[in-house]
Amino acid sequence: MVKRQDTIESHMSTDDPEDSCPQEQEVVPVASASNVDWSSTAQPNTHLFQQSNLGEEPCQLGSDCQHSKAMRMKCSVCKIVAHEGCAPRIQKSLPCKISFITADRDYRSHTNVGHHWIHRKKIKGKCRHCSKGFKSLGLFCSWCKLAYHNSEVCKEAADKDEICGLGIHASLIVPSTWILKLNRNGFIESSINLDKEKINSDRTDYSINFMIKPVPVSNCHPLIVFLNPKSGGNQGVKLMQRFQSLLNPRQVFDLTKGGPGPAIEMFRHVPGVRFLACGGDGTAGWVLSVLDKIKVEPTPPVGVLPLGTGNDLSRHLGWGGGYMDESISDILIGIQSAEVISMDRWKLATTPNKEIAPTEEKGQDLPPLDVVNNYFSMGVDALIALQFHEAREANPQKFNSRIKNKMYYGQAGGKDLIGPKWKKLSEYVTLECDGQDMTAKLKEQKVHSILFLNISSFGSGTRPWNRANGAQKLDDGIIEVIGLTTYTLPLLQAGGHGSCICQCKTAKITTTKTIPVQVDGEAVRLNPCTIELSLLNKAKMLAKKKSNKSGGGLDYELEEVDIEVRSLTFKDYETHHLDKESLLQKSQVVGNIKADIGCDLTRARGLISRIMPGTSDWQFCDTITARNAFRITKGGEGKHFLIDICLNQLFVVSSSGEGPTATGPADYNQSNNEVATTAQDETTPNFHLTMSSLREGCGLLEKTSEGILKAARLGDLELLTTLHAEGYSLLSIDETAKTALHYGARFGHKEVIRYLVQKAPQCIVDMTDNEKGQSALHKAAAYRRRDICCMLIAAGASLLIQDKEGRIPHELVEEEDTELKSYLESQKQFQEVAMQDMETAL
Incomplete structure (x- = not known):
């Protein structure tokens, strides 16, 4: 298990000047170098070098540098600086920090993460050994950020400090010992020779080449970071480099490289996992929608780092209206102490109305999204959002900052607020809320936009709902319906409110004209249709606490699961260990146990002995780590957890002869606290009792x-x-x-x-x-x-x-x-x- 030691903050270089995002002109990313390699040829300690114009840090080779006039490169992970021609030598002599380990049957013996020491010229903070400041070159750990002087005494202390505690963000980091790269294209060496003809196919998908093997720890919440480089003036690339430096680079993902699905699938079984969506509200909605499809249980919470234009969801959750080069370390501290809350999500069921004669204005038959996280609206506000989207698609270079984006909204909004185009919106729309007709109220208010608001914030931070008409809650199963006019829309920026129509649990909208609509900022022109809005589910979100210094909010209960125990004869295992489907068919159910996912195999053997008391001559079989099944030795049972070898079906293999059979009770619940003591045989470790x-x-x-x-x-x-x-x-x-x-x-x-x-x-x-x-x-x-x-x-x-x-x-x-x-x-x-x-x- 990774040692998550409490580090002494006075010795930490947490005020690293690079912790804030560097200015855009300082770092120019090298194409294809900002993302880690997930292929079958990936190496665990490869630098991610980027072109850099920062000239203060010397080349890591020092006097051995032979390319002093060449372009400078900087590793976004460990911050080593090298000239382009020196980079290959640096990779051989001083590789980057290890981000994964190679899988074998004894992968749990790799328990510790070691320090990754590099020489660094500028170090803030104090030496871990002598508690004095730095005036010259020092040793700096790129994992935990501890530092030692380069003197003989301090270096000797550094040599003794063998185990890295991963620093102040240890509870969010995925240790390298949890990420396994599978050998032989997805196979792990077994005590039985593998059939080489069955393993000669080349697989490059990281979901096949790599496996996550977490250690269930109650105060650990690994954070998976998703970034959209195109959000908020292209800040994502710079942020990716900072997250890669502070975390394991293999827990940071570029959404343009296949979306969030593969990473969510890969980390879905990690206890306590959290996701961070860096981008606009649409990026957060994207992650939530993929979580719906993959159906991760229990549902992991999602945090938001705002890089978009409006960032209304981020505002509601307390993360602010936009990222302004704050310290990423401080943001991670906020994530560590964040509160997990529930958020209603709404379903849009749209039926096109083919009976209405087509008009000259072309539209679509379906809205841009069928799930509402923030808001759904139609009318003039949606038209402004649509025009912004069309302008950005035509000239993306003009929309590379949040300020420019807001200026466009103001200009476009002014034009449409003056024009009369949508003053008669209520003539083309009928509205039912909880079965009650609200159309007359729309006409009475002469609305130009209809807004269904799930969160408190809309339009870059305004508050359209007047709380005098009822409390607005994120998880009450009720959505607020608001009417907006060309008069009230600009007043929202001054703290005004719209016309509060009602609060409802369901709504039905029927249109007879092609009308602009937007869902969470995504806008289209929607052909005549009927839209039914109803509650879909509740998502888990991370809300920022007012004070980030408590460090709380990390404890969680390990999930208890019902596991079916199935037995195999050694002969069947030997014959079918490369074919898991055949193993399932050949196995027999012997009973069920209930255990939390943090249960190790030593404890699990005690549970199973209650349903198979007649024999202990069997071994656990791992059926989920690799493409083949393999057995866990009895001597290694104390190092492995149930989560390592099974999901809801646990296989045990007879050491010889017939398979184990159930002769006792059919079920056993761990919560009874009656774990039986198993007989120790010659292969069970005695922990080297020498005293x-x-x-x-x-x-x-x-x-x-x-x-x-x-x-x-x-x-x-x-x-x-x-x-x-x-x-x-x-x-x-x-x-x-x-x-x-x-x-x-x-x-x-x-x-x-x-x-x-x-x-x-x-x-x-x-x-x-x-x-x-x-x-x-x-x-x-x-x-x-x-x-x-x-x-x-x-x-x-x-x-x-x-x-x-x-x-x-x-x-x-x-x-x-x-x-x-x-x-x-x-x-x-x-x-x-x-x-x-x-x-x-x-």
Whole structure:
């Protein structure tokens, strides 16, 4: 599991001058270089070089540069600068940060993301080791943005800092260890030789070449970013480079390269996933419509970064009326703390009226969209939107900024407001709301536009609905109907309101003339027809909180699913492991289990043992990762989750002979908290228990679990307490004999430490790993966890234990931290005196 450590903000270079979008003339993107490679030949650490005119940063090769007069290039991901001729050498000597790993049967053994250190001339913030500022070249991690001086002492500290915590945006980042590139065109090596004739086809679709394997973590919300480069004066290209730098570049997608569908399909099973639509209101609607078609459950929330002209949905959700070169890091912090709310979405069912004689004005039989997120209108306002669209299509170079776009709206609006063309709109329209005829009211108000408003904002921030006529809510299943005239339309900009017709749950509009209509800013001329408007569904949206500093809003409950367990004989598996359909046909249902998607296979074996108590001689079969099915070894079960190997059908394979059969209850629900302890055989890992003298009497007959260690690494107290309540040992250790207390101390999780010293056997405080021979107090001292040092000492941790290099805890404290060093030395003296008194008494 990726270590999501709490970083010290004072050491972070979050005020990177490049965090705001650079001016348009400074960066010119190279064609086809701004998007990552998803083909079968993709490499995990390829730079995304762009042409750059920024001359301050030196070429990364320094004195070895041989192309000083050539064009300068800059990687949009790690910000390395190189001349065009130096770029190939840079790629070999200092590749970019790794964005994915190569899949094999043991892919879960790749648990950590390492730092990606680069030399950088200008670094803001302070050195992680000595807490001093930077005056010259330093080491900078392109993942977490931590920095160290280039001095010998600080570089040595950087070498020890092996695991990257991914920085302040860790909860939004898709770690490289979650993205697997499949070998052999979609196959993974199996213990059974693969038929080469069946795998020789070449596949380049990234949905086939790549697989997402998330680790279910309750405080993690991976953010998938969609950008429309054509929105808001072509800001999308520059924003893509910033998102690629702050996140994993493989979670940032250009909507012009196939739309949002492939990416949504790829990340649909990632727990807690969120989507960010960067563009106009139409871009957000596009993402929501694709989510409708793919039917992702549970529905992930969608945020909006406004790049369009009106941006009314963004305004309503609190993200503002347009992106104005704000810090992308600040925007991501806002996404991290955003509130998930529901939003009504409305369906338009249109039936053309063929009985009306055709007119000279040509139109279409269907509206531009059949789903309303923001508003649906007809009349003069739609005509203005239509004319703007036609003008932009004819001369796109004249509409490359939000200000120019609004100027056109003002000019076009003035012409049509003066003209009398749509003053008789109510003569061509009849309106029914919830079965009641409202046509007379339209004629009474002499409306020139009819607006069905789902959100509060319309026309670049105006508020047409008067709340005195009823509260306007986003999720009440009611839409507001408003009449607008040539008089009230301009007054909206001054805070005025339209004529509030009614609020309704359904509406029926019949037209007898070709009339301009618009749906969420998309406009057409619509031939005579009947339009029925009704509630379609409710979408999940991300609304900005007034304060972004709370960091809240990230917790969510892991989904509990009903999983059908099916058994296979080894012979059937051996014969059909390349054909999943045949595996399904040959398998037999043995029962059902209920488990959350965060359940690892060790726990799942306990659940399955309740419906198959007669045998444990079987293995899990992964049927979703690759084109072939393959088995998970018993020794690897603790590293994998149910979400890794199945969706709603779980396959188990007999190790030999006949397949497992159900001899117990047909169903078992994990919520009963009665997970059975499975028999340990020769292939089940014993976590390398080498400290036998210390472990005697410490309760090691309890069940061990990798989950205990993962909870401690992540600071997930709820998961830790749940596992402990289910009988899993707080003394669980990994292959290096580190305990949960080691990991809690290493990553500074105080609540985890407090729980462990209260609930675990006393021996845990002095257990040492077999890698460095260090106790949890050694880790806390080395990583300057002052409060945790106090907690461990109060719990009885020894300050006299030596690690493999003969160092006691206070000797691992950096010299600059005199306060912590003095405290540990004084506590060591107290312990020495106490031991002498005890020996004297004896």
